[in-house]
Amino acid sequence: MAEGGSQGSLVSGVAGRYATALFELAGDANAVDAVSADLDSFSAMLAESEDLRRLVGSPAFSAEEQTGAIKAVLAAAKISGIAANFIGLVASKRRLFALPGMITGYKALVAQAKGIVSAQVTLAEAPAQKRVDEIRAALAAVAGKDVDVEIKVDPALIGGLVVKMGSRMVDASLKTKLNSIRLAMKEVG
Numbered sequence: 587m588a589e590g591g592s593q594g595s596l597v598s599g600v601a602g603r604y605a606t607a608l609f610e611l612a613g614d615a616n617a618v619d620a621v622s623a624d625l626d627s628f629s630a631m632l633a634e635s636e637d638l639r640r641l642v643g644s645p646a647f648s649a650e651e652q653t654g655a656i657k658a659v660l661a662a663a664k665i666s667g668i669a670a671n672f673i674g675l676v677a678s679k680r681r682l683f684a685l686p687g688m689i690t691g692y693k694a695l696v697a698q699a700k701g702i703v704s705a706q707v708t709l710a711e712a713p714a715q716k717r718v719d720e721i722r723a724a725l726a727a728v729a730g731k732d733v734d735v736e737i738k739v740d741p742a743l744i745g746g747l748v749v750k751m752g753s754r755m756v757d758a759s760l761k762t763k764l765n766s767i768r769l770a771m772k773e774v775g
Contacts, residue, residue: 599687601687601688604684604688605694608621608688608692611623611668611672611675613699616654617668618696622693622696624665624668625689628685629718630745631659637638637715638659641656643681644767653674653677656673656677656688701731705733705734705750706736706751707738707746707747707750708744708748709737709738709739709746710742710743710746712737718737744759744760746763747759748762
């Protein structure tokens with residue numbers, strides 16, 4: 587692959603090696619988007635289920651227990667093919683703890699290959715889909731490319747938003763503004 591050098595800097599470590607292998611396998615099978623959709627489904631399940639997070643993160647389960655449980659979860663979620671085989675392999679190799687990093691690495695490789703910029707937007711409360719679309723459009727205008735927006739919610743921000751895109755970060759949260767005012771008042775007093 588021509589961009590192999592740039593992939594090394596994009597994803598690294600155990601998770602990076604697995605993510606790169608999965609990306610190459612999915613590319614060879616013309617299934618990059620299908621694998622990505624299956625991994626998104628699994629990530630959503632992971633975010634929603636404390637039990638699944640415990641299964642993935644705990645070293646207390648044997649490889650057989652993890653593999654059996656993961657296969658049942660994948661079957662129930664109708665995740666099959668390359669993604670299911672990959673997750674099963676990861677479980678059998680006792681690497682489930684690194685699976686979230688592998689998924690993140692895979693998504694980064696897909697975004698790079700498609701010329702999509704990733705952005706993380708943190709808001710005080712979950713936004714409506716219209717608001718997410720407006721944020722995506724604004725970031726795409728700034729980046730000059732498609733933007734994959736990951737929304738995070740942090741009530742401590744009070745209001746406003748924090749945007750991280752590549753190495754750039756814009757903090758327009760009320761929490762930061764209030765802290766700046768508090769600091770300025772301390773300097774004056």
